[in-house]
Amino acid sequence: EVQLVESGGGLVQPGGSLRLSCAASGFTFSNYWMHWVRQAPGKGLVWVSRINNDGSRTNYADSVKGRFTISRDNAKNTVYLQMNSLRAEDTAVYHCARVSVPTAPLDHWGQGTLVTVSS
Amino acid sequence: SYVLAQPPSVSVAPGQTARITCGGDNIGSKSVHWYQQKPGQAPVLVVYDDRGRPSGIPERFSGSNSGNTATLTISRVEAGDEADYCCQVWDGSSDHVVFGGGTKLTVL
Numbered sequence: 001e002v003q004l005v006e007s008g009g010g011l012v013q014p015g016g017s018l019r020l021s022c023a024a025s026g027f028t029f030s031n032y033w034m035h036w037v038r039q040a041p042g043k044g045l046v047w048v049s050r051i052n053n054d055g056s057r058t059n060y061a062d063s064v065k066g067r068f069t070i071s072r073d074n075a076k077n078t079v080y081l082q083m084n085s086l087r088a089e090d091t092a093v094y095h096c097a098r099v100s101v102p103t104a105p106l107d108h109w110g111q112g113t114l115v116t117v118s119s
Numbered sequence: 120s121y122v123l124a125q126p127p128s129v130s131v132a133p134g135q136t137a138r139i140t141c142g143g144d145n146i147g148s149k150s151v152h153w154y155q156q157k158p159g160q161a162p163v164l165v166v167y168d169d170r171g172r173p174s175g176i177p178e179r180f181s182g183s184n185s186g187n188t189a190t191l192t193i194s195r196v197e198a199g200d201e202a203d204y205c206c207q208v209w210d211g212s213s214d215h216v217v218f219g220g221g222t223k224l225t226v227l
Binding site for chain 2: 046047095102104107112
């Protein structure tokens with residue numbers, strides 16, 4: 001069974017940092033590109049970042065470029081999102097999801113981890 | 120950047136057909152995917168590549184895509200279909216994933 005489990009969320013002050021993790025199981029992790037998608041309270045899904053299967057290519061939404069860094073460790077079946085210079089508008093549930101190729105759908109998602117940026 | 124527009128809400132009586140639209144510039148040239156999300160749960164893929172249906176998704180869910188509009192159609196709507204539905208494409212020009220704003224389906 002495919003499983004994606006996020007962790008690392010919590011309460012952080014504006015300007016602070018957090019690192020999210022997404023542990024994958026039930027499939028060959030190194031064959032899949034991985035995404036982070038966030039959802040602010042009561043709002044819709046917003047794409048954040050993507051990394052290819054070997055970690056050599058990354059993409060970011062304009063709203064997080066220069067502040068967030070996506071990475072992966074295929075030996076640990078884990079993808080990360082390092083979030084720096086956090087702002088109140090970054091408050092959201094962060095989901096990881098997998099995709100086989102860039103044009104393919106995000107076919108499995110994790111339940112998400114809540115990040116709250118507040119003083 | 121590429122923008123997808125969805126109506127905020129759609130209401131339908133049980134047993135009727137719900138149609139949820141997703142508008143975008145020449146969206147017919149792109150592959151559209153649809154997700155269902157219930158409160159407190161992760162999104163679930165219900166239609167991929169315009170009209171494909173993942174294993175386990177009822178045949179009542181179908182999709183179409185042409186011109187500037189993609190449509191998710193849910194036939195014989197049930198109370199359990201009440202959820203938020205969101206469309207998604209990959210924008211090749213920016214190499215970004217793009218989501219629509221989501222549509223709340225209410226079953227009356």
